Amino acid sequence: MVALIRRRFLGTKISLNSHRHKLQWSVKQVTKSNFSDSLQEFKSHLSASDFVAVSLQNTGSFSAPWNRVSSFDSPETAYLKVRRAAERFQLLQFAICPFTISGSKVTAHPYNFHLFPRDELNIGMPSYSFSCQTSYLTAMARQGFDFNACIYDGISYLSRAQELAAIVRMANPINLNYVVEASSSPPTVADTVFVERVKSRIKHWKKSCIDSTSKKIDDALVKSLQKLVLGGEQYGSRPCMTIAVCSERQVQLVSEMLREFFDDLVALKIPTKGGGTQAVRVVLTSSKEDKSLLERELQNAEEEQNKKMRGFREVIELVSASQKPVVSHNTLNDFSVIHSKFIAPLPLDVNEFLNSLQSNFPLIFDVNHMMKGIGPLENVTSIPAAVSHLKNRFFAPIEMELSHGV
Template identity: 65%
Template sequence: MASLPPQIRRRFLSTTTTNVSRKWAVKKVTKSNFSESLEEFKNHLSSSDFVAVSLQKTGSYRAPWHRPQPFDTVDTSYFKAKYAAERFQLLQFAAWPFTLRASKLTPHPYNFVLFPRDELKMGMPTYSFSVQTSHLTSMVEEGFDFNACIYNGISYLSRAQESAAKVRIGNPAAISYVTNTSSTHTIADTVFVERIKSRVKRWKTAFKSTKKDDALLSSLRKIVMRSEMYGTRPCMDLDVCSERQVQLTLEMLKGFSDDLVPLIIPAKGGGTQAVRVVLTSSKEDKELFERELQNLEEEQNKRVRGFREVIDLISASQKPVVSHNSLNDFTVIHSEFLSPLPINVDEFVGSLRSVFPHILDISHLMKNIGPLRTMTNIHAAISYLNNHYFAPIDMEISPQENEGNIHNLCVVKMCYFFAKLCSILKISENAMVSNNALLDPALEEYKYISGPQESTNEDVRVWTKNMRKVSCEDLVFLWGFRSGMTAGMLKSLLHKSHAVFSEEFDVRLVDKSCAIVVFWEPSLSQTFLDAVSSEEICGSLREIISEGLRASNYETYKRVCRLGLWEADLAESMDKALEDSDCLMEATYSRDIYWSSDFTINFDDL
């Protein structure tokens, strides 16, 4: 390919992302082939430079104003992403480890099909989630296999759910070895230790003597001594009342005998129920038993974690994660695989960075090339780069056994687009992570999680394709106007109503019920709000207000998002946010979803 003329080479590369889906298949991973695919993925991840991720969910928003908007701040963007992440279900997770060497891009494509199946019968993860029919229709058109998803999708638990599950299960396979205590023993400690030491000693002696007794006497002796069997080995439980007694028991057992193995028995409500002592027959038998316990615990952990094994592998690798919409993707990842989302964006970013310290958002890279700042479509952005820059990328994808769906093409484009941006922006190919830092300083600049705007200040844009910014303080939300009114009609009506509208201003409809007024001159917004609330209001403005027009500042919109007032119409949400403080205190956020039982699907029957 390198010998082709530049014009032909460029034309070939401009269609690379289209041809690649026809020439190479992407591996589809379900529950049936998850174990072997996990090992392959682990090997590809260890040899890669980056890993690209992309998600398929059952929906993204309920109403038009729930979408991320140019006028959203970091806070309001996070609240919207949090709302969507907690309601819509993740069904497919594309994870593509890839290497980038000079102009050669080599991805290893994996598509993991997921479904929140309660395999432990503990109510985790929840079956309740929202669905957008239009979104599902689009997934069907792309070739998504819902049968494979429901019947053979990989289940999972988040880290928080796994911890709760271990407590509920109370399985002694989840062992915990404790080192010697360093504090001085009290008289009560000494009495407790001597009592359990004497009991364990009598039990060991009694068990050895049972080999000489007949079956009936041996059974009676085991009952009296509260002796049981752990598999083929004898055991007994030592009740404890505190973590201090757990420490003392383990310390005593460690110095008392070399043939005893202690296990921690978790209590159902948390803490420790008992210490189980297992008697082994020899040093070799003890080592064998400990290996058996470790293998059993690891198998149980893998079964509980499910797909989260992939998330943990990506996190442990410390490889830079490439995403096209990091805020929406990683609120889902945090909610599904880590723990419930924090209440504010600062806590979210802090929590996320402890797990994924290097997240590269392609949307942020695009803003360094002027014409791409207003583009949201990767295909259009690739076409622009192919027409204006010579940045050849040679893509080579390893063939896989299972074919995925059209969603794969999105990740192909993302990897290809990222490679071209790195070439154009002169980002070094040697961007591997060392000591928790990216080796290429240029990439450190693009580690970013944000909403639609470029910074954390209160300056926002109002239109997607207009880069002009305005302070949030200069925005006013209007609602209660006549149905069917356009932005132009509303602007014309306002122009005649008050003196503030003699200066430059614009109007944009957020949805059919609410609009934003942009005052390009500072302080005019507050003048208008004062006039609306004044008892001395007059002229045409008084007439408009009498017809039901209401106005409020940007803080009310923030309050709507913070309180989770996600009504279908923004006007209704703004009305609720302006209610008195008592009502605001009662506007608690609920995650419960209610529906008619006639439309409930029982997934246990599938």
């Protein structure tokens, strides 16, 4: 690993695809307006990369000098300090760069994602408030950070835990074909009575829908009475009816009965905001093609809703799924923030945190820790100082290519 650092820290030439030579990296700035296109581009760069480097910009790191991590802290104490900071301060920039190594050539694809915890779904998540450290905001302003772009065009997100809570709170209809499994227990007398009653009601409703399409009913009063008696409703342009249920067992029974006796119906589970099931909505389709079309519409709507809820977390999920090595300058700080904002609330126990982190990012390399493994670099605390030291003692010519401009 030391040899790798000695070789890769030094670059003698930086080239852009436009054949312009610059000493400063050109980083793709990603906001809400170009996030979808950039995500697809990042996905292709990530799949072809050898490792990924990340760097985070928060609104602060510690609220008092004694909350700062020191070399005298035990692992438990250090973790509790960064845990407190990760929960208090907000992440506003997430820089990530997939690297591809081919011989002496290193190709970098740097991205800088602007983030802001906007409540786009009106559910009070991801954050009502966060703390700021004035010195951090001042430093960001001096570096040209655009706070207006961050607030108005920053990418929002929900963590995995917040997404699960949001799904329950929003109570959107769910296709029963994807969530209900066949029952293994034999039906009781009450189950049989319930199923037969629902089946009879559906048959009458379905017959009424077919009759109403074959012959026109001009009397508005008759239409209203028919709709009231039979429970007729509309799901978009398709007729539907709602079946009240009292338990998940009844949801299962309705789903099994529909699969067995009605091929042209699509059942939707209507959840309550508390997480239970309020009713089952049955939608009548005109043909197999229409049924497939409705199921695709439901699936696409669910995927779009999930993408909107995940937001920037799509990037984190891609990195986690790729199992690529992730390089960070300060792993404890960076990944406590990543875990808190994108995975789940940080646990109290450091070992539980490490186990959760390893299950999502199995290969993490801390540059700060690796630099201490090089004898002369034990007292070096910054990357520029380390690079300057290595340039004076080692020489390994490599060519650095950047894939895109600003």
